[in-house]
Amino acid sequence: MFRIKDKHLQKRADPRDVARVLGEGMVFFGYMVFSILFGLLADRYGRWKILLISFLWGAYFSLLTSFAPSYIWFVFLRTMVGCGVSGHSQGLIIKTEFLPTKYRGYMLPLSQVFWLAGSLLIIGLASVIIPTIGWRWLIRVASIPGIILIMAFKFIPESARFNVSTGNTPAALATLERIAKMNRAVMPEGKLVEPVLEKRGRFADLLDAKYLRTTLQIWVIWLGISFAYYGVILASAELLERDLVCGSKSDSEVVVTQGNSEEGQSPCHCHLFAPSDYQTMIISTVGEIALNPLNILGINFLGRRLSLSITMGCTALFFLLLNICTSSAGLIGFLFVLRALVAANFNTIYIYTAEVYPTTMRALGMGTSGSLCRIGAMVAPFISQVLMSASILGALCLFSSVCVICAISAFTLPIETKGRALQQIK
Structure with missing residues (x-):
């Protein structure tokens, strides 16, 4: 079965596009709601417990998704x-609270390498599994690493900083002694003397006069970075598939649907990716690691604020450069650099947010920021997949404008965390 799609008839948003992005947005909605809740609970009951619960929850429902009987159940x-x-x-909070000040700017961005490895692995698996045995088996196979990692939790200690803040000094000492033994080092002499902090994980602390301006600017930056990150991912697919920039393809294109197959009758009107689509995804994903060495240097020598403002400004510029009529290779090059820039933005804001708040509100600060982040992620598909169908210039200029606002917000942040010890209390 064939369906002819006339591009001249796509000036207005296709209701099917709206339904598709609504389905994608519900994942971000779930993240947005529970990010605040988990942050609140982590500051009160411990980072390790919440991390374990989140892994169990994610692995369980991910596996259930492969048995979804309908599209509604799939979205739920x-x-x-x-x-x-x-x-x-x-x-990330646990890792931040264990790392010494001088190593945080190096070790935290290197985590991006493992994110990249996971992204490349799932793309490779999808290219093999979906065309042969279907998307349900892809989800089942993708659930296996999460289930295996649950068994590794016995090797992950609770944050010693959190234990000290709750008065559980023996547990903190036991963790530090274990780490010293692993490193064949000797614990320094002395006692852990810290005040027991009864008031932890309070929203009022985030909006306290000392942190109000910082919190509001961080929220703006998180929202904008997420908007740009998911925007460039989704816009990449639209630009490369339709070639909207130069219009070199014919005005009409033929899309092959799957007849009476499950995918062809899907309520979200999806069709299978071609091998070239997977190749494009791999190229753009590799871009996320391209600027990692420069990002690490910028974070450690220029500072978190200046480094973030520079990469956000460059992100705004490259969104505008996508309006230039160029070859397919040139377009892929722009998208490659843009993907690297948005990944660098995420690296920096993650580090800054984990460093700027004290232990009593660090997880809540990260949780509320992550919640605002998902609002940007939920809005991005409507711009990159719906608005872009009507006006590519308008969509790209909107992305660029948001990045400019974030660059200004980053540059004017009141606290620089480079070389700053983690705060225990506000």
Whole structure:
């Protein structure tokens, strides 16, 4: 079965596009709601517990998704997966609270390498599994690493900083002694003397006079970075598939649907990716690591604020450069650099947010930021897939304008965390 799509008839938003992005947005909605809740609970009951719960939750509902009997059930279960994934940021909090000040700017961005490896792995699996045994088996196979990692939790300690803040000094000492033994080092003499902090994980602290301006600017930056990040991912597919920039393709294109197959009759009107689509995804994903060495240097020598403002400004510029009529190779080059820039933005804001807040509100600060982040992610598909069908110039200029606002917000942040010890209390 063939369906002819006339591009001249796509000036107005296609209701099917709206339905598709609504389905994608529900995952982010689940993340947005539970990110705040998990952050609140992590500051009160511990980072390790919330991280374990989020892994169990995400793995369970991810596996259930492969058995979804309808599109409505699929969207609901993916929303539940989004709820679980929202707690994974507690892993970054634990790592931040263990790393010495001088190493945080180096080690945290290197985590991006593992994110890249996972992204490339799932793209490779999708290119093999979906055309042969279907998307349900892809989800089942993709759930296996999450289930295996749950068994590794016995090797992950609770944050010693959190234990000290709750008065559980023996647990903190036991963790530090274990780390010293692993490193064949000797614990320094002395006692852990810190005040027990009864008031932890309070929203009022985020909006306290000392942190109000910082919190509001961080929220703006998180929202804008997420908007740009998911915008460039989705816009890449639209630009490369339709070649909207130069219009070199014919005015009409033929799309092959799958007849009476499950995918062909899907309520979201999807069709299978071609091998070239997977190749494009791999190229753009590799771009996320391209600027990592420069990003690490910028974070450590220029500072978090200046480094972020520079990469956000460059992101705005490259969104505008997508309006230039160029070859397919030139377009892929622009998208490659843009993907690298938006990944660098995420690296920097993750580090800054984890460093700027004290232990009593660090997880909540990360959780609320992650929640605002998902609002940007939910809006991005409507711009990159719906508005772009009507006006590519308008969509790209909107992305660029948001990045400019974020660059200004980053440059004017009141606190620089480069070389700053983690704060225990506000």
